[in-house]
Amino acid sequence: MRPKVRVGIEGWGCYIPQYRITVEAIASVWGVPSERYKEGLLIREKAVAGPDEDTITLSAEAAMNAVKRAQIDPLEIGAVLCGLESHPYAVKPAGCTVAEIVGATPNPLAADLEFACKAGTEAVQMCMALAASGMVKYGLAVGADVAQSAPGDDLEYSAAAGAAALIIGKLNSSSAASIEATCSYVTDTPDFWRRAEQPYPKHGGPFTALSYFHHVTFAAEQLIEELGMRPSDFDYVVFHQPNGKFPLRAASQLGFTRDQVLKGLLVPYIGNTYSASALLGLAAVLDDASPGEQILLVSYGSGAGSDAMYIVVQDGVEEKRHLAPKVWDYVKRKKYIDYACYAKWRRMIIGLESK
Amino acid sequence: MEPQQLSMFLRLNEVKGELPSRHWRELPQRYRLEASFCPKCSITYFPPREFCPECGSRELERRKLPHRGKLVTYTVMYTPPKGFELYVPYIVGLVRLEDGTYITAQITDVDPQELDLDIDVEAVIRKIGEKGRDGPIYYSYKFRPAVLNGGSTET
Amino acid sequence: MKRKVAVIGVGMVKVDHHWSESLRSLFTKAALNALEDAGIPKVEALYVGNMSAGQFNNQENIAPLLADSLGFNSIPSIRVEEGCSSGAAALYMGLKDVASGMHDIVMVGGVEKMMDTTTNDATFIISTVTDQEYEAFTGLSLAGINAMVMRLYMKRFGVKRESFAKFVVQMHDNASKNPYAQFPFKISLEKALNSVPVADPIHLMDCAPIGDGAAALILCPADKAKEFVSDCVEIAGAWKANDTFLFHMRKDFLTLKATVEASRNAYEMAKITPEDIDVAEVHDSFSIAGFLAIEDLGFARKGEAWKAVEEGLISLEGEIPINPSGGLKARGHPIGATGIYQAAEIVLQLRGEAGKRQVPDAQVGITHNTSGFGTSAIVHVFKAK
Numbered sequence: 001m002r003p004k005v006r007v008g009i010e011g012w013g014c015y016i017p018q019y020r021i022t023v024e025a026i027a028s029v030w031g032v033p034s035e036r037y038k039e040g041l042l043i044r045e046k047a048v049a050g051p052d053e054d055t056i057t058l059s060a061e062a063a064m065n066a067v068k069r070a071q072i073d074p075l076e077i078g079a080v081l082c083g084l085e086s087h088p089y090a091v092k093p094a095g096c097t098v099a100e101i102v103g104a105t106p107n108p109l110a111a112d113l114e115f116a117c118k119a120g121t122e123a124v125q126m127c128m129a130l131a132a133s134g135m136v137k138y139g140l141a142v143g144a145d146v147a148q149s150a151p152g153d154d155l156e157y158s159a160a161a162g163a164a165a166l167i168i169g170k171l172n173s174s175s176a177a178s179i180e181a182t183c184s185y186v187t188d189t190p191d192f193w194r195r196a197e198q199p200y201p202k203h204g205g206p207f208t209a210l211s212y213f214h215h216v217t218f219a220a221e222q223l224i225e226e227l228g229m230r231p232s233d234f235d236y237v238v239f240h241q242p243n244g245k246f247p248l249r250a251a252s253q254l255g256f257t258r259d260q261v262l263k264g265l266l267v268p269y270i271g272n273t274y275s276a277s278a279l280l281g282l283a284a285v286l287d288d289a290s291p292g293e294q295i296l297l298v299s300y301g302s303g304a305g306s307d308a309m310y311i312v313v314q315d316g317v318e319e320k321r322h323l324a325p326k327v328w329d330y331v332k333r334k335k336y337i338d339y340a341c342y343a344k345w346r347r348m349i350i351g352l353e354s355k
Numbered sequence: 356m357e358p359q360q361l362s363m364f365l366r367l368n369e370v371k372g373e374l375p376s377r378h379w380r381e382l383p384q385r386y387r388l389e390a391s392f393c394p395k396c397s398i399t400y401f402p403p404r405e406f407c408p409e410c411g412s413r414e415l416e417r418r419k420l421p422h423r424g425k426l427v428t429y430t431v432m433y434t435p436p437k438g439f440e441l442y443v444p445y446i447v448g449l450v451r452l453e454d455g456t457y458i459t460a461q462i463t464d465v466d467p468q469e470l471d472l473d474i475d476v477e478a479v480i481r482k483i484g485e486k487g488r489d490g491p492i493y494y495s496y497k498f499r500p501a502v503l504n505g506g507s508t509e510t
Numbered sequence: 511m512k513r514k515v516a517v518i519g520v521g522m523v524k525v526d527h528h529w530s531e532s533l534r535s536l537f538t539k540a541a542l543n544a545l546e547d548a549g550i551p552k553v554e555a556l557y558v559g560n561m562s563a564g565q566f567n568n569q570e571n572i573a574p575l576l577a578d579s580l581g582f583n584s585i586p587s588i589r590v591e592e593g594c595s596s597g598a599a600a601l602y603m604g605l606k607d608v609a610s611g612m613h614d615i616v617m618v619g620g621v622e623k624m625m626d627t628t629t630n631d632a633t634f635i636i637s638t639v640t641d642q643e644y645e646a647f648t649g650l651s652l653a654g655i656n657a658m659v660m661r662l663y664m665k666r667f668g669v670k671r672e673s674f675a676k677f678v679v680q681m682h683d684n685a686s687k688n689p690y691a692q693f694p695f696k697i698s699l700e701k702a703l704n705s706v707p708v709a710d711p712i713h714l715m716d717c718a719p720i721g722d723g724a725a726a727l728i729l730c731p732a733d734k735a736k737e738f739v740s741d742c743v744e745i746a747g748a749w750k751a752n753d754t755f756l757f758h759m760r761k762d763f764l765t766l767k768a769t770v771e772a773s774r775n776a777y778e779m780a781k782i783t784p785e786d787i788d789v790a791e792v793h794d795s796f797s798i799a800g801f802l803a804i805e806d807l808g809f810a811r812k813g814e815a816w817k818a819v820e821e822g823l824i825s826l827e828g829e830i831p832i833n834p835s836g837g838l839k840a841r842g843h844p845i846g847a848t849g850i851y852q853a854a855e856i857v858l859q860l861r862g863e864a865g866k867r868q869v870p871d872a873q874v875g876i877t878h879n880t881s882g883f884g885t886s887a888i889v890h891v892f893k894a895k
Binding site: 381384402427428429430431432433434435436437438439440442444445447448449457458459460461467472483493495497 | 650665707
Binding site for chain 1: 503
């Protein structure tokens with residue numbers, strides 16, 4: 001899909017909480033050898049939201065950082081779309097609170113989107129359309145999560161917390177990057193889901209993996225073919241990162257090299273940030289890339305679907321970088337917690353109410 | 356017991372049956388640090404006021420406070436008022452912002468033993484609490500040690 | 511004042527965890543003690559100080575309730591609420607009533623029944639004297655504000671926690687001689703220093719306790735006092751002053767302007783200077799508050815209260831005995847009653863009826879009662895007749 005008018009990323013922002021829990025700390029509680037996850041998943045530790053953080057606060061900081069880089073008046077933001085899987089409210093959009101915090105209210109349209117881990121890139125595509133059509137001057141797209149996982153489940157080793165945000169507008173000389181084209185590939189695939197009243201998701205193990213590779217590969221191949229490009233034309237490829245192995249395998253299956261993946265690969269250090277995952281990888285690339293470089297972004301959301309995007313870094317990127325903390329400023333800001341603290345903050349302790 | 360049946364004890368113990376209007380009214384201050392400024396006296400008031408007590412003017416402007424400042428003093432709370440038990444020990448401090456305005460807020464993302472007076476701190480929006488697992492969630496400003504040194508200030 | 515006012519009756523109950531006593535039974539006992547002390551059966555008006563019966567006991571409208579419990583169904587009774595200084599405020603209003611000539615015999619009292627709540631609930635209720643939206647909302651308790659000040663004070667003046675602990679030891683020393691005190695026992699310096707943190711650097715031993723209590727005084731015009739008692743004590747000065755409500759708006763974080771203004775004006779009314787004062791009951795809700803009170807009332811220079819403590823100047827035999835009752839720390843702080851307990855102690859001291867804790871030859875005494883962290887202060891000056 002190409003917008004009729006070219007659109008650009010005016011600003012990008014991210015936020016990662018400072019707390020980390022290692023794979024060893026989790027594995028020792030369940031009596032499992034940690035290598036199974038460290039080497040099996042290429043994850044060392046994951047980011048954990050503090051007790052005063054939730055998906056809304058994460059989104060707000062990432063959004064404010066994006067606005068800082070975009071250097072715009074927040075009142076010019078016409079759309080605030082938050083893609084999340086972990087909603088503090090089932091009914092009351094995070095978008096309203098994020099819009100209010102950023103200072104965009106009362107003008108914008110606002111809504112929350114859900115498509116498992118690709119809700120963030122959904123928000124990006126909608127903002128692209130709104131901006132390209134001239135309906136809004138700028139759209140704020142956020143992908144964020146404080147991911148839930150059942151205690152003792154495989155996902156507990158990777159389900160993490162993080163947020164990324166993009167300000168999207170018509171392409172202009174100060175844009176940091178352009179989003180030239182996108183391609184979505186969506187089917188009804190029950191690979192991973194959470195029923196409405198349930199606290200934790202369920203998944204199909206190897207079936208989930210199959211679904212990831214199927215959708216990611218199709219979306220990426222379709223876009224690359226439409227563009228008439230080859231994998232070697234890209235400087236970077238950023239995938240959704242449920243663990244460290246999948247993006248590397250997807251890259252190799254599609255004909256990309258390991259080097260093309262590495263700059264956007266954050267999951268070994270912060271875990272799977274769900275709706276923020278691919279966008280955080282993109283932010284890490286933008287923090288460091290040079291004008292003219294070409295990026296392929298491929299997100300994945302269970303249910304299932306994949307969004308592929310072709311992004312070209314523009315001249316505006318260099319002067320915007322230092323205006324807000326970079327991904328690695330947040331990644332290296334860390335404090336370790338143990339499982340007891342993790343359980344307390346994640347409210348997994350029965351009897352909490354009687355205190 | 357199913358986890359979702361756990362009721363959250365992190366409840367702010369206000370008037371029984373209170374409406375969220377009380378918090379909603381303060382959102383410009385809590386979300387965006389909006390203050391009143393008297394152009395005649397060049398004084399910034401936070402929280403905003405109806406008039407300037409110095410000159411009596413009712414024509415005060417709305418102005419956002421800077422988001423960075425220095426930590427003037429703090430305490431580490433061990434005996435909390437009801438509603439803050441999950442956070443103990445937590446830190447509450449007095450911050451002098453870059454424009455000289457003072458503000459009282461929790462200091463987050465830092466352990467008490469890492470704190471020093473006069474460190475650079477910056478505002479963040481965090482969860483203060485919620486009125487039960489089924490009640491509204493309250494967000495407001497807190498401060499944390501600055502992530503970037505010499506970073507930009509919120510306009 | 512249009513006419514001079516004297517105190518002719520004093521009544522107190524011991525401050526304690528009174529599980530068997532209610533709000534009304536506590537007040538009734540204290541009031542009856544005061545009436546007996548004055549030798550009169552009834553009064554013409556009642557002012558009662560209470561901070562928060564609404565929150566502690568779910569009971570509002572307590573002025574008629576307490577008048578009724580004394581069988582005084584037709585006198586005017588008013589409840590006065592001024593946070594932690596509700597007691598002194600009730601005295602202030604009763605004083606105005608008699609001084610203006612509106613009534614002759616007036617009872618002023620204070621009562622607080624705090625023990626039907628948990629500690630965290632009580633901490634929250636006490637925090638309602640601070641700014642709800644910009645202080646309490648952040649999770650700050652009243653102890654928290656005092657603690658922020660204590661940290662700044664310790665850094666600015668180089669004062670160590672030991673100095674504060676010595677003040678606490680002195681309070682307990684005094685209380686060990688006071689049958690009305692909640693903690694009538696001495697404690698060691700070690701015990702005063704090593705208690706659990708409440709809001710660092712404030713520890714449990716730095717804090718006034720939670721408890722139940724009630725106290726009452728009987729006031730009458732000074733020229734009529736001889737009809738009732740031989741030894742009356744005159745109220746020679748009274749003043750209430752405020753400061754900014756929000757702590758962060760203060761011009762000086764380490765001085766309570768409210769205390770300075772209230773005291774200087776009350777001293778002027780009574781035609782005295784701080785040097786003339788023989789004994790003082792000050793508002794030591796926390797040990798730091800006690801230090802600031804010593805300084806802001808004019809007994810020591812800013813930052814030097816520790817010297818007065820170290821040198822024993824504040825002991826019963828010292829130059830300026832502070833809190834012979836044991837203060838809020840050891841006598842106790844049933845909030846709305848405290849101001850009256852302070853006045854009762856000064857009256858007993860000036861009458862020479864303070865037993866083992868008597869300050870020798872006390873002629874002039876003051877009480878100092880504040881609300882919140884110095885949001886307002888009330889100072890009364892008493893002279894022996």
